[in-house]
Amino acid sequence: MRSLIVSDFDLAHTVQSAQPLAFFGDPSGDGNGVTYACGGSLVEARQAGSRLEYTAYGAIGGRRLDREIAARFRLEDDMRSVYAAIETDAFMRRATKRYRGLRITKNGPWETALCFVISQFNNVKRIRGIVKRLITAYGEEHALDSGGVRLSFRSFPEPEALAKAGVRDLMAHGAGFRARYIKALAEECSGSVDLGGLGGKGYEGAKEALMELDGIGDKVADCILLFGYGRLNAFPIDTWVQRAMERTYFGGRRQSIGRLHEFAEKRWGPYAGYAQQYMFWAFRNSGKGRAGV
């Protein structure tokens, strides 16, 4: 067991807020911990007050595990600067107060892309179910024997595995009309498209390239940039964020997605992604947003 002292960090809010980690990881019973597959290792993290405790089974450990945890939960983010930038009004101050410590997580581009292609026109509970069934059906199985404790788990399915799947099979796992997007995207990412290479491009160029792919439009591209590449300026606009912004800043009048992007960039700039995540989660869990978690 290793640990770090953290501040402005809340693991429960982070793992419950419908980020990729919440889709492929397993939150603990009390919601204050999470278990997730990282390559061929299984990582467990838990928070006790200001202490973030974690351990891993498999090859990863020591300093490399420290770096994985720090990167995954963006422990290096200067949250004082983030809050200073996004607490622009009463609505945002309420959101950051209610969900203080919620971090954007850093996930792999591929797993982020798949999770958010599945997310379209869907709800959080069902997204989680579909992702878990795909992991069970197509994820590589890992069996470990660490100190006499045997455990087995499956890691996130690789693009190659899903490229071989049939659309009918994907639909049988509940993917619905997204099945053909999943297959096409998996074929692209296991073939001509190098998702990792997009990390070197600028925000606009990377977004344009992502939107060339099947099932990826404006919103999903921004999700991949935010949660998969760590572009904190990316501002995904889903139905919740659109409604929240229209009610809060435009007197309830309908606004185009382009207009909302413009507003967000001007108002929150380099930390717009954090503004989005607090707005999304606060509004979705409010009376107005009305939805179970």
Add this chain to the structure above:
DNA sequence: ACCCAGGCGGGCG
């Protein structure tokens, strides 16, 4: 029974 969900692609004006 009815409505909606972390939207996208395609067709039309």
Add this chain to the structure above:
DNA sequence: CGCCCGCATGGG
């Protein structure tokens, strides 16, 4: 460009 529609599926 903008607008509108269909889309699979299950939970509230």
